[in-house]
Amino acid sequence: MVLAPHPNPDAPVLSHFSLEGKTALVTGGCRGIGLEVARGLAEAGAKVAITYASTGAAEADAIAGQISAANGGRAVKAYRCNVRSREEVEAVVEAAAREVGGGRLDVLVANAGVAANVAALDYPEAEFRAMFDVNVNGAFWAAQAAARVFARQAQAAAATGGPPHRASVIFTASVSASLVNIPQKQAAYNASKAALVHLGKSLAVEWVDFARVNSVSPGFIETEMLDVHPQEWRSAWNSMVPGRRFCKPAELKGAYVFLASDASSYMTGADLIIDGGYTLT
Numbered sequence: 001m002v003l004a005p006h007p008n009p010d011a012p013v014l015s016h017f018s019l020e021g022k023t024a025l026v027t028g029g030c031r032g033i034g035l036e037v038a039r040g041l042a043e044a045g046a047k048v049a050i051t052y053a054s055t056g057a058a059e060a061d062a063i064a065g066q067i068s069a070a071n072g073g074r075a076v077k078a079y080r081c082n083v084r085s086r087e088e089v090e091a092v093v094e095a096a097a098r099e100v101g102g103g104r105l106d107v108l109v110a111n112a113g114v115a116a117n118v119a120a121l122d123y124p125e126a127e128f129r130a131m132f133d134v135n136v137n138g139a140f141w142a143a144q145a146a147a148r149v150f151a152r153q154a155q156a157a158a159a160t161g162g163p164p165h166r167a168s169v170i171f172t173a174s175v176s177a178s179l180v181n182i183p184q185k186q187a188a189y190n191a192s193k194a195a196l197v198h199l200g201k202s203l204a205v206e207w208v209d210f211a212r213v214n215s216v217s218p219g220f221i222e223t224e225m226l227d228v229h230p231q232e233w234r235s236a237w238n239s240m241v242p243g244r245r246f247c248k249p250a251e252l253k254g255a256y257v258f259l260a261s262d263a264s265s266y267m268t269g270a271d272l273i274i275d276g277g278y279t280l281t
């Protein structure tokens with residue numbers, strides 16, 4: 001097998017971005033970056049499963065309903081899922097493929113993540129492990145469960161002589177994978193995101209027969225993860241970004257649609273940095 005080719009590269013370019021007929025799952029899809037990614041994927045034509053952890057079930061269902069209503073009633077469903085639990089992740093991925101995708105899954109966005117500022121000298125063991133449990137292990141459980149579905153679909157397509165299955169895994173990493181933010185002390189977060197980027201590259205090679213794997217590394221994005229910090233820190237960060245502003249989460253959705261779609265059919269193992277130039281200085 002080879003990396004699945006674009007089915008029609010000569011077609012007009014906007015058609016390359018279409019996700020019509022595709023099914024996507026976004027972990028942490030009920031707020032922040034994940035919510036805007038879910039919106040973007042639905043706007044591009046995908047049926048979408050979103051997962052939540054601390055968000056209430058009623059709120060998550062309402063969010064799924066809003067995305068569906070804004071996109072012509074397209075299937076959008078919310079699932080409770082703590083990505084720290086491998087069993088829970090596997091069950092949700094299979095349920096989403098069955099219930100939202102009618103047996104299919106094409107795109108997995110492993111976006112759920114946590115951040116914490118703790119001095120490395122004093123980092124409690126349980127907190128250090130918890131960071132990796134969500135940001136690295138949780139992303140891997142989701143990618144692995146989705147990849148099993150993708151591999152099944154690829155085998156079925158090959159057996160029937162159908163077109164090659166084109167699947168995409170996208171990790172939400174961070175510029176913290178390649179730089180060290182100041183003044184906050186977040187060694188565990190930075191290391192977890194660096195691990196995630198290299199996990200993506202490794203899986204891209206290993207899974208090349210049935211899925212592309214890429215990561216997005218955002219800079220400062222205006223979500224709750226940023227809002228919890230003191231204004232003094234946020235002003236300092238702003239002055240370090242050549243673009244002199246932070247990013248709205250919705251400004252990222254186009255990049256995720258690009259990576260999810262045939263528009264990036266030859267792109268695998270890449271880390272897309274979207275940071276207003278922050279990592280350049």
Ligand SMILES: NC(=O)c1ccc[n+]([C@@H]2O[C@H](COP(=O)([O-])OP(=O)(O)OC[C@H]3O[C@@H](n4cnc5c(N)ncnc54)[C@H](OP(=O)(O)O)[C@@H]3O)[C@@H](O)[C@H]2O)c1
Nearest residue numbers: 028032033052053054055082083112113174220221223225
């Ligand atoms: N904001 C930034 O500046 C920035 C920059 C670079 C990278 N990122 C990354 O972007 C991703 C999304 O973050 P965000 O900025 O959108 O922050 P956020 O608003 O705090 O969202 C975090 C998301 O992760 C989910 N989550 C947390 N722990 C979970 C768990 N154990 N199981 C399942 N889901 C869990 C949350 O779900 P519930 O709300 O339902 O609990 C929520 O949807 C993270 O991976 C983060 O590291 C953010």
